[in-house]
Amino acid sequence: MVIPVHDVNPVNRTPWVTYALIAANVLVFLCTPGTFGPAGGESATEQLCRLQAFLDQYALVPRELIHGRLPGAVPTGEVAVGAQGPGCVVGPPGYDKSPVLSVLTSLFLHGGWLHLAGNMLFLLIFGNNIEDRMGHVRFLLFYVVCGYAASYGFALLNDGSAEPLIGASGAIAGVLGAYLVLYPRARVWVLVPFLVFLPLRLPAWLVLGFWFVLQAVYSKGDAVSGAGTVAYTAHIAGFVAGMVIAWPLRAGTPPPPEPRGLLFGRRARPTW
Template identity: 45%
Template sequence: MINTWSTAAGRALTALRAVRGASAPVTCGLIALCCLIFALTPASGLTPAYGSGDTLAAAQRAYFRHWGVVPAELFDGPARAALTPATALFVHGSWVHLLGNMLFLFVFGVMTEERMGRVEFTLFYVGCGYLALLGYAAANAASEQSLVGASGAISAVLGAFLYLFPRARVTSLLPFLFFLPMRFPAWVVLPFWAALQWLAAGRAGQGPGVAYLAHLVGFCLGFVYAWVRYGKEKGPKGGPGRAVVGDGRATRVRSAPAPAPEGENHS
């Protein structure tokens, strides 16, 4: 009995060290950059220079419209609008929006960056994020709502994670199970999450809210990229990418449900 507990403790410690020891400067840098931008801009409401009340609200609307994606302008507007699907990845509409996105980026980005490498992960993140917002804009070409947020890129990270680490254990808080923490393999949690985005996208209107379609586009792009890029590589047991630590057990990661804030269209 003592030997069994000792072995289990050793495996848990090995897994914890593997996750903590992961080097992911790009993921950490993206999180720091998004937080810094948010804190220094009108979105946070922390900078006195932008005023308060109606003055602050007007500054926020102008900020989102300038740096976010406005579908109606993207395809029939100034040339600078073509850059907005990239700049919008670093703009967030509220504290809840920012913290929810950064949590998901940290949980799933560290291992994905470790697997891809820094340069490839950076290009993957920005490229898939750009295409995800572009896809949403194309499907809502007449919309005047500005679209901001990194969720398109982060959804791509989730899609790649699903292919690369399908057996990694993800601790999730599910509302319909009274937010009890439960561990499931990534191949259970992430497709379930994608299905929820699909259902929500079907009910989404044209008003302010969450751009679920951008989540879906990003998720599919990330999964397909990982499949095409790493499909011929084998994991330690002959399967595609698996998170391996020490004795070959799957790494456990932790997550939480993504928030769905209202306001400007959020991705």
């Protein structure tokens, strides 16, 4: 898997929405129970119970979204000690949850520092150009629509799942799909792990096309990001949605600048 670090594709306006989305994701993650480990004298079990209660309230659950059946009992965030040891107390939910709205809130939840960092890196590199092309408001709407498309795409294929689905990767996959459509020839600096990390400058169609193929291959063993794995079908659905939405903008999109003198990270020899 290649790691993108920068694209050679300047923007004409400050991508305020992209920056705001990154800030919102980081802020929500910092407020998520368990981000910094057990608080005070809290045990690991108490931390886990608080996290489960938090996710049950704000994360997307495919079964709830597709069938509209909310559970009668959920973790309350409290711990009880039973014959088999401490466990999470389960009781009637003390909140009203909208499964449709939970799609939006789940886009700002992440399962760990690496999950968050990876998503924000892709959003920072590729989101600024899509926002520059669409404008601030339309880009925000585009981001949310792609997030919903990714979430519904996954939920429809896993309608019986009660596992929470979290993460911004579905919406960001839409950004990648739009970038592939609008700027396929833009150059992207990537790090390729091969004994050491090799810096290469590759065309966007190769970087993002390879990323999409990996998602399709990995989707054979699809699972849910909240459980420490990845919802690859959500990535595919978001990517395709982004391509479809961006397609009408292709004709009026100016091509990215063509760098000269460098080829795949190394200076090319002049031809005579």
